[in-house]
Amino acid sequence: MMSIGSVLVSPRRKARARNNSKRLKARAKLRTPWLFISLCMSPWVLGFLFFTAYPMVASFYESFTRFDLINSPTWIGLGNFRRMFFHDSLFWTSIRNTFWISAISIPLRICFALFTAWILTKPKRGRTIYRTIFFIPAMVPTVAATMSFTYIFNPAVGPINKFLESFGIKNPPLWFMDPRWSKWALIILGLWGIGDTMIIYLAGFLDVPKSLYEAADLEGANAWQQFRYVTLPLMTPVIFFSAVTGIIGSFQYFTEAYVAAGQVLDYSHSMYFYATHIYNEAFANYQMGYASALAWILLVITLACTFIMLRTQRRWVHYPNGSLFK
Amino acid sequence: MMKKGFIASLATTAIFAGSLVGSAAGAQAAARTVTVWQPQTGDTLAAWQSAMTRIEKANPGLTIKDVGSVDMAKSLSAINAGNGPDISLSNGAGNLGWFCGSGAWQKLNAAISSTKGIKLQSTFTAPAINYSTSGSNRCALPAPGGTEVTTFYYNKDLLAKAGFKNPPQTTSELLTYSKKLTTFNSDGSIKSAGFIPWAGYASNDMDAMWLGWMFGATWFTSSGNPAFVSDTKWARAFNWQKNFIAQVYGGGDYKKGAALVTKFAASAGDFWGGDNDFVKGRVAMMTSMDWMSQMFCDLNWALNPCTKPVVNFGIAALPMDDRLAAHYGSSPVGGALMGISKGSKNFADAWLVLKSLATDAQLATDLSNATGSIPTLISLQNSPKITFPAFYDNVYSITQNKYSGWHGLRNTGAHREETEMNNFMAAWQAGSVSNLATGLGQVVNTVNDILANNYSAGSNG
Numbered sequence: 001m002m003s004i005g006s007v008l009v010s011p012r013r014k015a016r017a018r019n020n021s022k023r024l025k026a027r028a029k030l031r032t033p034w035l036f037i038s039l040c041m042s043p044w045v046l047g048f049l050f051f052t053a054y055p056m057v058a059s060f061y062e063s064f065t066r067f068d069l070i071n072s073p074t075w076i077g078l079g080n081f082r083r084m085f086f087h088d089s090l091f092w093t094s095i096r097n098t099f100w101i102s103a104i105s106i107p108l109r110i111c112f113a114l115f116t117a118w119i120l121t122k123p124k125r126g127r128t129i130y131r132t133i134f135f136i137p138a139m140v141p142t143v144a145a146t147m148s149f150t151y152i153f154n155p156a157v158g159p160i161n162k163f164l165e166s167f168g169i170k171n172p173p174l175w176f177m178d179p180r181w182s183k184w185a186l187i188i189l190g191l192w193g194i195g196d197t198m199i200i201y202l203a204g205f206l207d208v209p210k211s212l213y214e215a216a217d218l219e220g221a222n223a224w225q226q227f228r229y230v231t232l233p234l235m236t237p238v239i240f241f242s243a244v245t246g247i248i249g250s251f252q253y254f255t256e257a258y259v260a261a262g263q264v265l266d267y268s269h270s271m272y273f274y275a276t277h278i279y280n281e282a283f284a285n286y287q288m289g290y291a292s293a294l295a296w297i298l299l300v301i302t303l304a305c306t307f308i309m310l311r312t313q314r315r316w317v318h319y320p321n322g323s324l325f326k
Numbered sequence: 327m328m329k330k331g332f333i334a335s336l337a338t339t340a341i342f343a344g345s346l347v348g349s350a351a352g353a354q355a356a357a358r359t360v361t362v363w364q365p366q367t368g369d370t371l372a373a374w375q376s377a378m379t380r381i382e383k384a385n386p387g388l389t390i391k392d393v394g395s396v397d398m399a400k401s402l403s404a405i406n407a408g409n410g411p412d413i414s415l416s417n418g419a420g421n422l423g424w425f426c427g428s429g430a431w432q433k434l435n436a437a438i439s440s441t442k443g444i445k446l447q448s449t450f451t452a453p454a455i456n457y458s459t460s461g462s463n464r465c466a467l468p469a470p471g472g473t474e475v476t477t478f479y480y481n482k483d484l485l486a487k488a489g490f491k492n493p494p495q496t497t498s499e500l501l502t503y504s505k506k507l508t509t510f511n512s513d514g515s516i517k518s519a520g521f522i523p524w525a526g527y528a529s530n531d532m533d534a535m536w537l538g539w540m541f542g543a544t545w546f547t548s549s550g551n552p553a554f555v556s557d558t559k560w561a562r563a564f565n566w567q568k569n570f571i572a573q574v575y576g577g578g579d580y581k582k583g584a585a586l587v588t589k590f591a592a593s594a595g596d597f598w599g600g601d602n603d604f605v606k607g608r609v610a611m612m613t614s615m616d617w618m619s620q621m622f623c624d625l626n627w628a629l630n631p632c633t634k635p636v637v638n639f640g641i642a643a644l645p646m647d648d649r650l651a652a653h654y655g656s657s658p659v660g661g662a663l664m665g666i667s668k669g670s671k672n673f674a675d676a677w678l679v680l681k682s683l684a685t686d687a688q689l690a691t692d693l694s695n696a697t698g699s700i701p702t703l704i705s706l707q708n709s710p711k712i713t714f715p716a717f718y719d720n721v722y723s724i725t726q727n728k729y730s731g732w733h734g735l736r737n738t739g740a741h742r743e744e745t746e747m748n749n750f751m752a753a754w755q756a757g758s759v760s761n762l763a764t765g766l767g768q769v770v771n772t773v774n775d776i777l778a779n780n781y782s783a784g785s786n787g
Binding site: 066068069070071083087088089154155156157170171174177178179264265267268269283284285286287290 | 405751753
C-alpha cells in the first residue's frame with residue numbers, strides 16, 4: 001500500500017518539488033534588494049547621522065562644557081545652566097520678549113489670517129487675482145521685507161508717520177526706534193506677510209461642505225450663527241495646526257528681529273529674542289557650550305508648549321468623522 | 327542582509343571622506359610653506375601679495391600661500407578644527423584680548439626678544455604698540471595699513487557762521503558750541519544739532535568708548551578687574567552726558583531734551599552716503615573714525631585729492647574733560663592685527679613672514695596711499711612717499727600723541743565689555759537706570775561673569 005501510494009504520489013511530489021524550487025528561484029529573484037536600498041538611502045542616512053544626530057548628541061554634551069571653539073571643551077557640569085538662570089540678564093530679556101511676541105502675535109496672526117481667508121472666499125469674480133495679491137508678500141525675502149519696513153516706519157521720512165501726521169497726530173510712534181513700539185512694528189511686519197498661513201485657512205474654508213450651510217440655512221441660522229456653529233468648529237483642526245506651528249516658529253523668531261535690530265541699533269534689546277541670544281552666544285561670543293545649553297532649553301520649552309497644546313486639543317478641536325487625526 | 331548593505335555603504339562613504347581629509351592634511355604638511363589668511367580683497371590684497379613675493383625672493387625655499395576674503399570668524403573656526411592658517415589677520419584691535427586670552431594666537435614674547443626678533447619701540451609708533459598688546463602678553467603685531475583713529479569731525483562753515491574759528495577742545499567748550507549751533511523748529515523739535523552725545527546716534531558702535539575717552543576713564547584696573555565703578559571718571563562721564571542733553575536740548579530739563587534727541591536720532595539719514603546727517607549739515611559736530619573722511623571728501627570714498635569735499639569739514643582730536651585739558655590731542659587709536667595661529671606647524675617661518683610683513687615699508691606705503699591709513703612704522707611718519715590731504719596732519723598728530731592708544735583688553739570674547747557699556751549707556755539715557763553706581767556695578771558683574779567664562783590661557787589680561 002505504501003509502495004503503491006508512494007509510487008502514485010511520487011510524481012506529484014516531484015512536480016510539486018520542481019514547482020517549489022522554481023518558486024524559490026523566482027522568489028530569490030524578487031527578494032528585496034537590501035543592498036541596493038541601503039545604498040540609495042545612505043545619503044539621507046549619512047546626512048541624518050552627520051547633520052542631525054551627531055550635532056544633537058554633540059550639542060547635548062557641549063551644553064555641559066565650556067567651549068570657545070579655540071580650546072577643547074572643558075566639562076563644567078551644570079555651570080552653563082546656572083549661568084543662564086542666575087547670571088545672564090539677557091537670557092531673561094530674551095525669554096520675556098519671546099513670550100511677549102508669542103502671546104501677542106500668534107492669536108493676532110490666526111485671527112488676521114482667518115479673516116483674510118474668509119474675505120477671499122467671498123468674491124465671485126477675480127478670486128485668483130485677489131488670492132495672488134494677498135499671497136505675494138509671503139514670497140518676499142524676509143531680509144528685504146524687514147529692511148523695507150524699517151524705511152516705511154522711519155519716523156522722519158517713512159510714509160506711515162507722514163500719513164499719521166496728516167491726520168493731526170503730532171507725535172506718532174518712533175516704531176523700530178522706540179522700545180515700546182518696536183515689537184508692534186515687528187508684528188505688523190508679520191501680519192503683512194501672512195499669505196502662507198492664509199492659504200491654509202483658505203483651503204480649510206473651501207473644505208467645509210456646502211450641505212452643512214444649506215442645512216443651517218433651513219434651520220434659520222443667520223450668518224454669524226453659521227460661522228460660529230458650522231465654519232468655526234470645522235476650522236479648528238486648521239487653527240490648531242496653525243497655533244502649534246506658530247508656537248514653534250515664534251520660539252525660533254530670528255531673521256526679522258535681527259535685521260531690524262541691526263538697522264536701528266537696538267541697544268535697549270527690545271527686539272532681542274531667544275534665537276538671537278543663541279546666535280549671539282554661538283557666533284558672536286563663541287560660547288558654543290553655553291549656546292548649546294540655551295538651545296536645549298529652547299527644545300524643552302518648545303516641547304512643553306507643544307505638549308500642552310496637544311493635551312488641550314480634545315476640548316476645542318473638532319475633527320470631522322473619519323478623519324485620520326481624530 | 328539589510329544590515330550588511332547599510333554597513334557597506336557607510337564604510338564606502340567613510341573611506342571616501344577619510345581619503346579627502348587625509349589628502350588635505352598631507353597637502354598642509356608641505357615644508358617651508360606659510361599660509362596667510364586675511365580679510366583683504368582687490369587692490370589692497372594685491373599690495374599684500376606683492377609684499378609676500380618680495381619676502382619669498384629674499385628667503386629662497388620659502389613659499390607663502392595667501393588667501394584673501396577670509397574674516398577672522400572663518401579663521402577661528404579653522405584654527406579650532408586644526409586646519410587653520412599659520413598667520414591670520416583681524417581688522418580692528420577690539421578682539422585682541424580674546425585672541426591672546428583664548429590662545430587662538432600664539433605668544434610672541436620669546437620670538438620678539440630673540441636674535442631674530444624685532445625692536446618694537448624703535449620700529450612701531452607708540453599707539454601701534456599699545457593697541458597690539460594685551461597685558462604682558464604679546465600675541466600680535468600691528469598690520470600695515472590698518473590704523474584707525476576715533477576723531478572729532480566739525481563742519482567748518484557752520485562753526486564759522488556761529489563765530490567759532492577752531493573746534494572745541496574741552497567738554498565745556500563742546501557744550502557752549504552745541505548750544506549756539508543747535509536750532510529748533512517752530513514745534514519745538516530739533517532742526518539742526520551741535521553735537522549729540524547719544525548711544526546709537528551716528529556712532530560706529532563706539533559710543534561708550536569715545537565718551538569714556540573724553541573723561542580719561544579706564545576699562546580695567548591694573549589687576550584686570552572691570553573699572554567701571556572704581557574709576558569714578560565713568561560716573562562723571564555719564565553725568566556729563568545727561569547734563570549736556572538737558573542744557574543743550576531740554577532747556578535744563580533732561581526728559582524733554584532726551585525726548586527731542588530720541589526723535590532727532592530716529593530720523594537720521596542713512597549714515598553711509600549723501601543723506602548722512604553730517605554731510606547734510608543736520609549735525610555740526612560728530613565723533614567717527616578717521617576713514618569716514620574718505621566719504622566726506624567724495625561720496626565714492628576717495629580721500630585724495632579732496633579739493634572739493636562734499637561737506638567743508640575739519641578733523642580734530644576728541645574734546646577732553648576740563649580736568650584733562652593737558653590730554654587734548656589724544657584719541658583712541660586702534661588698528662588691524664596679525665598673529666601666528668595656534669597649531670601652526672612652522673612657527674619659525676611663520677614668525678619670519680609675520681615680522682617681514684609688519685615691517686615692509688613698501689607695503690605700508692602702498693596701503694596708506696590706498697586706504698588713507700596712518701602708517702604704523704616710525705620710519706614712515708610724515709614720509710613724502712605717502713600723500714594725504716593737508717587736513718590729515720591732525721590725524722598724524724593724534725597718532726603721535728603720547729596719550730593716544732586703545733583701552734585695556736582682556737578676554738571678554740568679541741570685545742563684550744564695549745557692548746555691555748554701550749548697552750548701559752543706552753539704558754542710562756533712556757532713564758531705565760535709577761542709580762548710576764548700582765547700574766555700573768551690574769555692568770562690572772556682567773563683565774566679571776564673561777571673564778570667568780572665558781579662557782585666559784597665556785594672558786594676564
